[in-house]
Amino acid sequence: MIKNKLVQLTEHCSWDTEEESLSLKSCYVKLTVSQKYLLGLLVQNLNRPVHSIDIFNEVNHLPSKEYNLKSVRNLVSSLRKNVPTLNIINVYGGYYMLRKDNSSPNVEFKDDLYEILDQSINPTIITNPNEFDNHIIYANKAFIELFEYTFEEVVGQNCRFLHRDDTEQLALDEIRNAIYEKKSITVNLHNYTHSGGLIYNEVAVSPIFDKKTGKIKYYLGVYKDVTTIQRLMQHFKERL
Numbered sequence: 001m002i003k004n005k006l007v008q009l010t011e012h013c014s015w016d017t018e019e020e021s022l023s024l025k026s027c028y029v030k031l032t033v034s035q036k037y038l039l040g041l042l043v044q045n046l047n048r049p050v051h052s053i054d055i056f057n058e059v060n061h062l063p064s065k066e067y068n069l070k071s072v073r074n075l076v077s078s079l080r081k082n083v084p085t086l087n088i089i090n091v092y093g094g095y096y097m098l099r100k101d102n103s104s105p106n107v108e109f110k111d112d113l114y115e116i117l118d119q120s121i122n123p124t125i126i127t128n129p130n131e132f133d134n135h136i137i138y139a140n141k142a143f144i145e146l147f148e149y150t151f152e153e154v155v156g157q158n159c160r161f162l163h164r165d166d167t168e169q170l171a172l173d174e175i176r177n178a179i180y181e182k183k184s185i186t187v188n189l190h191n192y193t194h195s196g197g198l199i200y201n202e203v204a205v206s207p208i209f210d211k212k213t214g215k216i217k218y219y220l221g222v223y224k225d226v227t228t229i230q231r232l233m234q235h236f237k238e239r240l
């Protein structure tokens with residue numbers, strides 16, 4: 001028996017098991033009675049192969065008028081045709097399996113992504129290279145705390161405001177080249193807080209591509225505060 005009345009089959013496809021229709025994005029797909037029984041059996045055995053004989057036994061007793069069951073294969077292909085988004089695969093010849101697509105994160109995880117970024121201890125920003133001057137569109141709490149700015153003060157600015165007049169840094173050329181070559185890079189640079197304090201940062205800059213168009217959609221910047229270790233190294237160098 002299927003315990004839940006509403007079963008999420010794929011990201012955009014849910015099934016109210018008491019209904020003979022599937023909800024697919026914003027439309028409904030009508031199932032035949034045999035298809036409903038077949039789907040119920042496949043859902044009960046999600047990610048596990050079901051033998052053709054078990055499918056036949058499941059539907060054979062049905063006084064179904066709209067579907068004359070000649071073969072299990074025909075029934076499976078009719079369900080596949082009716083709901084192409086379902087991932088029903090043929091295993092070892094005589095078995096069928098409904099595979100839940102684990103490659104796409106579930107809806108709840110996607111909704112939580114913002115919270116995950118915001119509560120991360122790594123200062124993180126996202127910039128938009130398709131808007132004016134590749135400006136910051138998001139900064140997490142750890143970034144705001146590290147640099148002592150408010151969210152409103154950093155959003156809309158290019159990250160260069162962080163280095164102030166400290167322009168003679170090799171790392172800035174390295175970032176410029178990486179942006180030009182559309183590559184990710186990790187650099188060490190000097191940044192400054194709102195009150196003027198020097199921060200030694202290790203910054204990982206990654207272009208985020210739109211998989212469909214291949215164009216860069218965002219840049220992700222993840223910061224590490226390496227001030228303490230840099231100061232210690234300088235201290236030891238001076239004593240040598």
Ligand SMILES: Cc1cc2nc3c(=O)[nH]c(=O)nc-3n(C[C@H](O)[C@H](O)[C@H](O)COP(=O)(O)O)c2cc1C
Nearest residue numbers: 127158159160162163172175176191205219220221
């Ligand atoms: C995601 C990301 C993070 C960046 N972080 C910094 C940073 O922390 N400090 C900084 O001076 N520049 C940073 N930059 C680089 C500047 O935005 C800019 O590319 C750099 O100053 C060189 O370009 P410019 O000659 O236009 O100033 C970052 C760029 C990106 C895309």
